[in-house]
Amino acid sequence: MSHMWTFQRVGGLDQVVFKNADDIINLPNLDPKLWVALSCPTTGLDFDERTLALLDSDKDGRIRIPDILDAISWTQQRIVSFKSILASSQTLPISQIDTSCEQGKKLSVTAHSILASLGKSQSDYLTQEDVQQSIKINAGKLYNGDLIFPPSAELSSEMQTFIQTAINTTGAKKDMSGQDGIDLDIAKTFVENLKTWQKWQTDISHTQTPFGENQAEIWKLVQTLKPKIDDYFLRVALAQYAPQAQGALNVDEKYIVPTENGLLSDEALAELPLSKIDTVSALDLVNGLNPLWKAKISRFKTLVASELANPDQLTQQEWLNIQNSLEAYTSLITAKPEMAQADVTTKPTSSLEDIPNQLINSLASSDLLTAFEQMVEQDNKTPISASDVLVLEKLVLFHKHLYRLLVNFASFADFFSLEKRAAFQLGKLYIDGRCATLCVAVDNIAKHSNMANYSELCLLYCECTRHDQKQLIAAAMTAGQGDLLIEGRNGVFIDNNGNDWDANVVKMITKPISIQQAIWAPYQRIGRLITEQINKWATSKDADIEKSSAQVLQSPENKFDIGKSVGIFAAIGLAIGAIGTALATLFQAIFSLSWWQFPLVFIGLFLIISGPSVILAWLKLRRRTLGPLLEASGWAINGQVKINFLLGKLLTSKAELPKNAKRNLRDPLKSQNKKSMMILLCAIVFGIGITAGWLWYQGDFQRYFEQPQAQSTQNGQQEENNHYR
Structure with missing residues (x-):
């Protein structure tokens, strides 16, 4: 609370300013409501991906305030001063590593070892490239300090088998080179599972059953044949109960038909009854069997012959006795032990059931685990330890990118800067x-x-x-x-x-x-509206003319009516007169103004037309x-x-032209005649307008239009009187 913060009002927010190292160190005391951002994704950013991955310790794909505060605390424990972080330096001076603790001393030794391995013994700083190159070089070595061993060809064949079997049944981790391997925890878990499995198999083999060494095979056959044999005895019981249903309980010939390729379907045949159904209770183990089950029945008959009164037949009671004699074995089989789980990144692809018992016994009783422990111990003594290299990498990355993260998270200084992004x-x-x-x-x-x-x-x-x-x-x-x-x-x-x-x-x-767009938007809308209306009017008139022309061509009796034509011409004249009168009135109003009132008229027109659009745009632009x-x-x-x-x-x-550029306004591809004609036409229209306005101002223009109108009225009255006479 005693730290003096500096804030700058930018973008409508009070944003914290990082002026010195104390600002970063005291950031945990800053109210989260004063941070510009509370969280951000780890993707879609122009930021070092490796740094984001290290910040996202829980691997949820997001960076939050606690992640940044943890990074600050972690860096503070391993660095001498935060002053160098403010510069976002590309290098980490080795002198900045805090050697006051054992971990810092180890990191310093590792840093010097990395530089020596890269031929930079005289250098006193580390870069991100140095660390990554060291990781790449050490990744190809068997003893690289990562404490993870893949089934490398440098190892003995027995150790390769041990590691590969552990990967398949227990799981694996990625070593520095990206290969799947195992660490000491996975190796111990694997051996523990081997011994558990071995003990379970021993208990099973010691279970007393009438079948001796064949009990495992007999048990598997019983599990496979049980649904079909139970189904057979049920159908026999139904046939005995209802003899009239015996035909329905057997196979209808419509089910034994070839498929489209002319072959019988194995899947369909396997679903049919095991044998012919009649009122005889015993199952004939030789004749009348479903072809797809005959081989399994024959093997079952051979293995359980000692339990059968008739070696060629199986009664329902004998079937039940065989199952009862396997109950203890079944209970032990179904009580399969749970295998221990290790912390892995690559899941296992098989189980111990897929491994021959001989290999399990060999791996469980050998000294391979002891040899693996010695390998791990030797790897841990590597001068350039993978774990220390990763810590150095994290320190170099945080030293380089942490400040930029702060000015893009706690504040948006980079966004409001004119030089950065x-x-x-x-x-x-x-x-x-x-x-x-x-x-x-x-x-x-x-x-x-x-x-x-x-x-x-x-x-x-x-x-x-x-x-x-x-x-x-x-x-x-x-x-x-x-x-x-x-x-x-x-x-x-x-x-x-x-x-x-x-x-x-x-x-x-x-x-x-922009405001510029808002100024011209009404005129553009008016222009588009006029254009659309003209297009509609021209299209409709064109259609009317085409229709009228077609009617005239189809009706040759229609003659030209001079009376109608005179009326049309008179209407056109009146329309032109009305337009002229309107123009004259407009010009009279304009010329009646003083010179200083002309700008006010145009300003007023501008405000009426563009004002609402500009105000609306201004309000919306302020809300961006x-x-x-x-x-x-x-x-x-x-x-x-x-x-x-x-x-x-x-x-x-x-787009803007360079400051020293010259512009030639003469367009060689533009027709000069059209330009001259347009200028001449505009001049004529402007001259007519000025003349008409001046005549109106003098009164002559009004009299010119009023006299024909009065004469026309007088002639019309005289014709009406003549008509009544």
């Missing part, structure tokens, strides 16, 4: 003359978009392919316009390793992108947040983490 930013998407740098990983687009929609960001979901690889990303467009951003467009995604991927937009969440976007990717975020206008422009850059 956050751990969740996977690369850059180039599309529509823009570059989007806020690109995050996506597992399921439908699920991701439901949550990401609340971020108020315009998102492009892209399927990126490179050779035979695929990945899904969501890219936020935070600058420019979105007119040409549609599903199906193609772009290029450049990941942080510089690899380019073909990107195809498969889904889009449409949101306001990073939180829901990361939440959809598996993060747990405290607060919203707002994206303001300045950050939005930085996250998406538009």
Whole structure:
């Protein structure tokens, strides 16, 4: 509580600033509510994968606050000072290893041994590459300090058999080279299971039955034949009870028919009764047997002949006596002992039942376990111990990456920095003359978009392919316009390793992108509406003209009606007159204004048309947040983490010419005649408009339209009077 923290208000959140080593050491005392993130996934990040694997000690695929605090505590116990961690150095000075304890001294010795084995005896620091190279070199050695031995050819054939049998029946662990092997715990468990199995088999062999050494084979035959023999005696009892049902209890010939290939089905025959059913109680062990069971019955007959009154027949009582004589043996067989389990990463593929008894007795009674213990002891004395190398690897990785993890978890300093990128930013998407740098990983687009929609960001979901690889990303467009951003467009995604991927937009969440887009959006909508209406009107008129032309061609009697034509021309004239009057009124109102009122008119029109769109876009752009976007990717975020206008422009850059570039506005592929004609047409329209406005202002234009109208009214009244006369 006495530590003085420093916070910076960024993105609408108070974010902790790591200024010195004390800030990291005291991080366990910081309220978790003041951390920007509470948890994040171990995948889909631009971060060292090995470091994430070491942080995820419980292997649940997530990094949480306790995992980071444990990493800080673990590192603090093995390093002299946290000052070097703030620099995210690529190297770990050996002098930074705390040698005040035995473990630290051992790590220091291991570090020097690694450097010596790599020919860097004069070096006083370790890198991640040094440790990984040492692991790779030692992985090929039998005695490499990992205390795990695969069935290597360097070992004796007996030891190879011992290790391989243990792997098959007990399980294995991966050694430094990635091979399956066993450690001392697996070896002891294996030998313990061998002895347990051996004792069980001895107890079984000492069980007294009338069948002597054949009891095991007889017991297996009894278990196999029991369903069929019991079924036979049941059918005989039913035949004796209801003789009329004897035919139904036997095999109907319709069941003994060839299959499509002309052969009898073994599966179908095996399901049929064991022998012909009649009222005779004894089972004939020689004649009338189901062919598929005859061999087993014959072997059974040979083994139990001493228990049968008639060696060719088996009565129901004799069958029961045989089973009763095997009860003790059966009880012992079914009481199979539980085998001990060892801590393994590779599960066993077989059981001790699959191993010959001779091999079991040999492995259990030999001194192979003692020899294996001596191998482990020798491996433990290796100068470069695998366990110590792994500890050094962890220390080097935490020394290198821990600070970057903190500024991407406890705070988002890297995201709000202008020079760095956050751990969740996977690369850059180039599309529509823009570059989007806020690109995050996506597992399921439908699920991701439901949550990401609340971020108020315009998102492009892209399927990126490179050779035979695929990945899904969501890219936020935070600058420019979105007119040409549609599903199906193609772009290029450049990941942080510089690899380019073909990107195809498969889904889009449409949101306001910029104020510029909001300004022109109403005019674009009006333009599209006018275009659509003109297209509809032109299409309908074209259809009407085609229909009228067809009617005229089909009816040659129709003659040209001059009266109707005059009426049409008069209507057209009146329409033109109305338009002219409207234009004259408009120009009269405009020219009646003072010069300083003209800008106010245009500003007012702009506010009326674009104002609502700009206000709505401004409100939505102010609500843009990073939180829901990361939440959809598996993060747990405290607060919203707002994206303001300045950050939005930085996250998406538009195409701009270089500062020293020159622009030639003359387009050689553009027709100059069309350009001249357009200029001339605009000038004529503008001149007519100015003239009409000036005439109206002087009063002549109004009189020009009022006189014909009055004359027309007078002529109409005179014609009406003549009609009444």
